[in-house]
Amino acid sequence: MVSRLTFRSIAPCGVICDLCLGYQRQKNRCVGCYDIGNKPFHCTVCSIKKCAEKGENEDLLCNECDKFPCRRIKDLDKRYTKKYGESPIQNLKSIKEIGLANFIDKEEENWKCDVCGQMLCVHRELCLICGSRNKNFPQIVASTLNSFISE
Numbered sequence: 001m002v003s004r005l006t007f008r009s010i011a012p013c014g015v016i017c018d019l020c021l022g023y024q025r026q027k028n029r030c031v032g033c034y035d036i037g038n039k040p041f042h043c044t045v046c047s048i049k050k051c052a053e054k055g056e057n058e059d060l061l062c063n064e065c066d067k068f069p070c071r072r073i074k075d076l077d078k079r080y081t082k083k084y085g086e087s088p089i090q091n092l093k094s095i096k097e098i099g100l101a102n103f104i105d106k107e108e109e110n111w112k113c114d115v116c117g118q119m120l121c122v123h124r125e126l127c128l129i130c131g132s133r134n135k136n137f138p139q140i141v142a143s144t145l146n147s148f149i150s151e
Contacts, residue, residue, distance in 0.1 A: 004108065005018055005104045005107060005108045005119075006104070007100060007101075007104070008032060008033075008034050008035075009032070009104065010061070010091070010095070010100065010103075010104070011032075011033035011034075011049070012033065012048060012049050012054070012058070012059060012060060012061050012062050013046075013048045013049070013062055013072075013073060013076055013088050013092075014061070014062065014063070014073070014077075014087075014088030014089060014090075014091035014092040014095075015033075015076070015080065015086070015088050015091075016086070016091065016107060016111070016122070017030075017032040017033050018032070018119060019086070019111055019119065019120065019121060019122035019123075020121070020122060020123065021121050021122075021123040021124065021128075022039070022040055024119065024121050024128060030043070033046075033049065034059060047072060048062065048072050048073065048076065051065075051070075051072070053065050053066075053067060053070075061092060061095065062092060063092035063093065063095060063096045068092070069089050069092075073088065073089060073092075074089070076088055077089040077090075080122075082138070083138070084122045084123060084137070084138065085122070085136045085137055085138040086122050086136070091103070091107075094106070110136065111136065113127040113129065113130060113132060113134075114132065114135065115127065115130050115132040116129050116130040116132070118130070120134045120135075120136060121134070122136070124137070125137045
């Protein structure tokens with residue numbers, strides 16, 4: 001069964017929760033940013049979701065903030081872009097530009113495995129289902145991992 005992105009797939013910071021290994025795994029599956037339940041500790045104490053600028057609206061996307069992109073978002077973006085080839089800042093800018101529904105359609109196609117059609121994982125070089133190459137995974141990271149594994 002192919003996973004479908006929804007509006008709740010996009011965390012306030014611009015990360016696409018459905019692409020996370022924690023969300024895609026079968027055992028101890030993460031429920032995502034918006035739902036209460038199992039999730040990694042760093043997600044339960046997320047300073048971006050609980051940002052004072054949001055007031056009482058934790059679900060507000062950060063691109064709606066006057067301070068966007070703030071230091072926290074810039075730090076997250078730097079880490080995600082380098083390690084995983086996904087830019088939360090660019091995601092939020094795209095949402096602002098083309099709308100959330102169009103962004104979801106575009107990213108769903110972008111992150112679909114070319115071989116089996118399942119959703120790729122942002123944290124892995126290979127598709128979790130069929131093992132084919134993740135076209136979005138940064139090659140610099142992949143080559144570093146491969147040389148480390150072969151040593």
